[in-house]
Amino acid sequence: MQLHPGHKVGLTGANGAGKSSIFAMLRGELHPEKGDLEIPAGWVVAHVAQETPALSIPAIEFVLDGDVELREIESILLEAEANHQGELIAELHQRLTDIGGYSAKARAAELLNGLGFSQDALRQPVSTFSGGWRVRLNLARALMCRSDLLLLDEPTNHLDLDAVIWLESWLQSYRGTLLLISHDRDFLDAIVNHIAHIEQQTLTLYRGGYSDFERQRAEKLALQQAMFEKQQRKVAHLQSYIDRFRVQATKARQAQSRIKALERMEMISAAHVDSQFSFEFRAPVATPDPLLVLDNMSVGYGDTPLISHLELTVRPGERIGLLGKNGAGKTTLIKLLAHVLAPLSGKRVEGKDLNIGYFAQHQLEQLRPDESPLQHMMKLDPLTREQEHLNYLGGFDFRGDMARSPCANFSGGEKSRLALALLIWTRPNLLLLDEPTNHLDLEMRHALTLALQDFEGGVILVSHDRALLRATCDQFILVADGKASQFDGDLEDYSRWLNEQRIKEKQASQSQVVVKSNKNERAINKAERQARIAERRPLLKELERVERDMAQWQTDKKACDDRLGDGTLYTAPDKAALQQLLKTQAELAGKLEAAEERWLALHEQLEAMPEIN
Numbered sequence: 001m002q003l004h005p006g007h008k009v010g011l012t013g014a015n016g017a018g019k020s021s022i023f024a025m026l027r028g029e030l031h032p033e034k035g036d037l038e039i040p041a042g043w044v045v046a047h048v049a050q051e052t053p054a055l056s057i058p059a060i061e062f063v064l065d066g067d068v069e070l071r072e073i074e075s076i077l078l079e080a081e082a083n084h085q086g087e088l089i090a091e092l093h094q095r096l097t098d099i100g101g102y103s104a105k106a107r108a109a110e111l112l113n114g115l116g117f118s119q120d121a122l123r124q125p126v127s128t129f130s131g132g133w134r135v136r137l138n139l140a141r142a143l144m145c146r147s148d149l150l151l152l153d154e155p156t157n158h159l160d161l162d163a164v165i166w167l168e169s170w171l172q173s174y175r176g177t178l179l180l181i182s183h184d185r186d187f188l189d190a191i192v193n194h195i196a197h198i199e200q201q202t203l204t205l206y207r208g209g210y211s212d213f214e215r216q217r218a219e220k221l222a223l224q225q226a227m228f229e230k231q232q233r234k235v236a237h238l239q240s241y242i243d244r245f246r247v248q249a250t251k252a253r254q255a256q257s258r259i260k261a262l263e264r265m266e267m268i269s270a271a272h273v274d275s276q277f278s279f280e281f282r283a284p285v286a287t288p289d290p291l292l293v294l295d296n297m298s299v300g301y302g303d304t305p306l307i308s309h310l311e312l313t314v315r316p317g318e319r320i321g322l323l324g325k326n327g328a329g330k331t332t333l334i335k336l337l338a339h340v341l342a343p344l345s346g347k348r349v350e351g352k353d354l355n356i357g358y359f360a361q362h363q364l365e366q367l368r369p370d371e372s373p374l375q376h377m378m379k380l381d382p383l384t385r386e387q388e389h390l391n392y393l394g395g396f397d398f399r400g401d402m403a404r405s406p407c408a409n410f411s412g413g414e415k416s417r418l419a420l421a422l423l424i425w426t427r428p429n430l431l432l433l434d435e436p437t438n439h440l441d442l443e444m445r446h447a448l449t450l451a452l453q454d455f456e457g458g459v460i461l462v463s464h465d466r467a468l469l470r471a472t473c474d475q476f477i478l479v480a481d482g483k484a485s486q487f488d489g490d491l492e493d494y495s496r497w498l499n500e501q502r503i504k505e506k507q508a509s510q511s512q513v514v515v516k517s518n519k520n521e522r523a524i525n526k527a528e529r530q531a532r533i534a535e536r537r538p539l540l541k542e543l544e545r546v547e548r549d550m551a552q553w554q555t556d557k558k559a560c561d562d563r564l565g566d567g568t569l570y571t572a573p574d575k576a577a578l579q580q581l582l583k584t585q586a587e588l589a590g591k592l593e594a595a596e597e598r599w600l601a602l603h604e605q606l607e608a609m610p611e612i613n
Contacts, residue, residue: 001196001205005148008171008178010188010210013198015413015441019181022203023047023151026179039149046147048155052134054127059117062126062137063108066144070101086546087594093601099146111140114166115159116326132158143170150174153181157438160326161464162498183442185210186466279395279421279447281455284429287316288351291430291458292337297346299329299336305344306332307484312477314430314458321469322462323487323494324479325501330462333484334360334434337460357428359436363419369408373398373418376407380422396421397444412439420448429457437465466491536609543602550595557588 003009011019024030025037027047039045046066055062065071073092080088096102112122115136121129126137135158142150152171156164164187171178171191179196182188188195188210195206195213206213292314300306306329314320322330335341338358368376373396377389393403396417407418416439431452437445445468452459452472463469469491476494478487487494560581563569569578 001203003177003179003194005177006175007194008174008192009180009194009196009205010192010213011179011181011196011198012188012210012213012442014443015411017198018201019198020153023153023179023181026149026151043148044145045149045151046142046145047151048135048142048153049138052126052138056125056127058123059112059126059129059137060105060108060122063112063140063144064104066141067099067104067146069099069146070096070104073099073101081542084542084545086598087590090594090597090601104144108140108144111143111170112137114163114170115140116163136163139167147176149177149179151179154183154439155180156182156184156187156464159464160330161323161466161494162325164464164466165495165498183437183440183445184465184467185214185442186470279392279424280451281424281457282427284355284427284457286353286355287429287457288353290315291351291354293349294336295347295349297336297348298344299332299341300344301332303344306482307479308482310346310484312484314460316429316457318475319452319459319473320461321473321476322460322479322484323476325498328479329482329484330479331360331434333479334358334432334460334462337430338432354430355426355428356430356432357423357426358432358434359420359423360434361438363423364412364415367407367415367418370406372404372406373421374403376418376422377425380425392425393421413441413444416440417444424451431455431457431459431461433459434462435464436461437463437468536606539602539606543599543606546595546599546602550592550599553588553592553595557585557592560585560588 011022013019021030025032026039027045073095077089077092077096080092100107109119109122113119117133117136126134129137139152139155142152155167159167164184168187168190171180178191180188180192190209192209193207195208195210197204197206197213197217206216208216290313292312294310294312297310297312298305298308299310310333322333324330332341336343338356338360340358371379373393374386374389377384377393378386381389390403393399398414398418398421407415410418416436420436436448440448445465449468449471452468459472461469461473476487476489477484478494478497489497564578564581564585569581572578
């Protein structure tokens, strides 16, 4: 395979196919056993670190460390200034200008803001952030690096939808070569222009996005008669579902968006007919109507409500997606519905025989590491035959020895699959799913999407996977500004809403800065004035020294020039004096040039500082 500068490539393949091994090889952690790997010698390769030490430095400084050259220049510059190396100082300042060093802190702040960090969080020590937020810090640090090759392995796993949309936009404008592992088809489609797919120990490069790859692979598989027949049965099943939904649809814009997504599912299914995953939700024992009613409810932490005046009715067959920015309260609302959080006020009415199936990331922690998937199933339902449990687990790709192996060493994706299998077996009639696709690969996400379409109960879903939201949800609730209300639009409308909110926040922030600046200008006290004087003092002192040196060197150079103007110097048999004078003249000219550049730089720094009133 040959990649060219500027290529953006999605690396896909089943779990265990070798995607992470290819990344390790490109990072130099694994070496080819055969063949050649060629990367331009001068290329900078960036990737997201797996671990984040509990550092005491502020988050923004940790991110700035991602630009190694910037930090090296800053370190050398401090030493050069301490040693008064004028020529080197001028060169370093020019290099800082070339690499955008003076705007680096603003770029780092923009990265952190896009990934969901508040302004206050920029100054917090790295050690104060939780695991998920440290992953975001590592991602921001990798993006801060001015890389030629960027390696991203599942960068959206710990992001919410608004951060995913921001990252998608950032990567679209990335100028280097990108190699991306992701199980989010919408994310891949928006960014990549090639797909490198690993199948049967072979790497094949396809031109186009992920949807193009699915189409090409579907056409390839359709040539095989057995696969073609299986494909047609699945397409017929999906078509019947589309036809049924088309009749029931009530919300025009959302309905049309979802119908288009379902029609696209036909081609997607064709590309996944050989998937190792195949399951469906067991029919609920009962489906009360309504399943759940919340009346004028408030929920929050302590006595402070995060969401107030909540009105919600969930009925069988409804598919509700929760939208909202990070921290707005989506997970809080899910926890309220799941009885994890008690309401601060309001009334809750549950349908008779309501059976809630709740999936969240902490569910993985409740798995018993020393027990196998089969043992988990037997404890959950000891009356069912072992073989029936094994058949069921096979649909989640727990087959053979794996079904009987302790889950302690399972990957995140395998644990998520097991947690889903256990939840589905309980036959819930209301599903509460909080980021169910984290760690799941594309094949399993596709199988989950198909299973949710046939589920008879109600679904409330939080996910950053737009393909899952589009194909599953027929209505959305926007959690924002302390409320949860119907969102009249589709995911494209939500993306526009997010952009409008960012623009408003930026304008409000700029207004606050102007107001604060005006107030500070009117209320500068003696301590502030002294601080400004102290800030200017070393620059003024250095400026005075530079001017003194320049005056001396100009005097010396004039004397040197006058001596070189003597014609007898050139006719003398001994040329040593002439050579020494020429050397001295060149050295003085170099010193003066560097000093003049430093003199200009010092004046620019002083002019950029606030005036002292």
